[in-house]
Amino acid sequence: MTETLGSTGEFGLIAAVTKGLSQSEDVLVGPGDDAAVLAVPDGRMVITTDLLVEGRHFRRDWSSAYDVGRKAAAQNLADVVAMGARPTALVVGFGGPADLPTAWALELNQGLVDECELVGASIVGGDTVQSDKIVVSVTAFGSLDGRAPVLRSGARPGDEVAYIGRLGWAEAGWTVLARGFRSPRAVVEAHRRPQPPYADGPRAALRGASSMCDVSDGLLADLGHVAEASQVVIDVHTKALTVPEPLQAVAAATGADALKFVLTGGEDHALVGTFEPADVPEGWTVIGSVAEGNEERPPGTVTVDGAPYAAETGHAHFRS
């Protein structure tokens, strides 16, 4: 008989999950008490949280449990590095139905553990509950190691806009999966497991990034947040953006606009930042510029090649 959450029970699942966890020296009290205790030598803690719901953020027929774990950790760790911080730990809330195979929950956990290992973070606590649909909440923590946090509000007129990581791949993967296809494999894999450029967040902070955020809603939407918070105008230069071959293939096969994947696709968790022209770090691609607002283009505006962008700029949760 397959073991399920119902037969394993809450405490059985917690025991199985925590058995395999390794804890860094920053973990003063790990899982198993009312709360964890984490050393915060910097005196400041970076905190971010995300909630993933089955059917909305992942589908069990599209992604393995392991993939869901990787992605749930990745999207939170990406938020931490987008502040210029080094991820240190996370806590996880997990809800699933009583008939879910226990193996599914353990594979999810392994995905979380393996993604954390990429950055040296520990899983320090969690909660498990019963729920009709699978729900995963992740809260991630990071250390600034003495640096100032890089906010969305620091972009200045004259800065260049640059990004590092992937743009549009996850959206292209979603597009083919939604039509019942499983290829091109590269974009399907990108949808299942984002690959945020973790090390580049703290590096950009050291290089003096004036603003930074991770691209979770889509490039134009997230630059909109930067433009709004910084009260500037941002222009994106499409000639600086290359459209990778797999995205072109998806666009050709589905009648989609390949450039739109790049401009509006979310969930790849690239990093986009603003820098003084001399400060753009190696490996980043300059794709735009920051200017002051004026009457025609008020602060908070994002333009594409100098003009407003016609289509929707990114995800809109809650709207159907």
Added chain:
Amino acid sequence: MTETLGSTGEFGLIAAVTKGLSQSEDVLVGPGDDAAVLAVPDGRMVITTDLLVEGRHFRRDWSSAYDVGRKAAAQNLADVVAMGARPTALVVGFGGPADLPTAWALELNQGLVDECELVGASIVGGDTVQSDKIVVSVTAFGSLDGRAPVLRSGARPGDEVAYIGRLGWAEAGWTVLARGFRSPRAVVEAHRRPQPPYADGPRAALRGASSMCDVSDGLLADLGHVAEASQVVIDVHTKALTVPEPLQAVAAATGADALKFVLTGGEDHALVGTFEPADVPEGWTVIGSVAEGNEERPPGTVTVDGAPYAAETGHAHFRS
């Protein structure tokens, strides 16, 4: 037309929720960026997380949105004080259906805010997503202000067991609600809004509590966690436990065992701790003793008046 999450949208909801938040001086970066930044002058951060799911942890016909907010915050803040820490902040993940009135989400938020205000904690970030059933994840943080954390593993033979707060009230409330009644009002209110004795956690730590935890699963179940972690035997003396009148009334009306409410009812978030006899703080009730294990009663055992307790000792999530 009633505004709903679908018409308000994710960003509209976030804007409405964050507008009313006040932030303590410990909040270096509040809601609105990729992550929040919290000052941690103690150099150690206490962290706990809980996931609440509609239908499992609350019902919209039994509890108002405001009540759910109070309870979601309370159960996490109680975990923080059970470590002997002072709650400082929390982050919230919220999922709800597109047709949920926006007012429901705002009332939930007000409940979270008001419960936090009792202890001086700030809401520093969150996430909102679409979900068929309402889901609330809360991660709470606390400062030890230089004290050692009070763990479950510190109980020593010779210690006395004492508690402060309510035992069995929420379970009695659940019992009458499950039968379609709304009274006695005191126990129904206790089910809707626990009243953890927040200030007594740090006070007990200062008085030298050797172990402590919050009673979320039920007194015997949670003492079982302490006995197991401390590798001791704990005996509960029922003559020291009073059964409050409303619990007796519910037991009489429903054929339940009133003492069982007290011994196994969870979700009141009382605090139970172990102390050297001279150290039991004012206001706490001594209800048991700690002894070494032996062959007959191995470490980890909890007895009631010297004998095993026959019925289930507390909540068992996942099992139906």
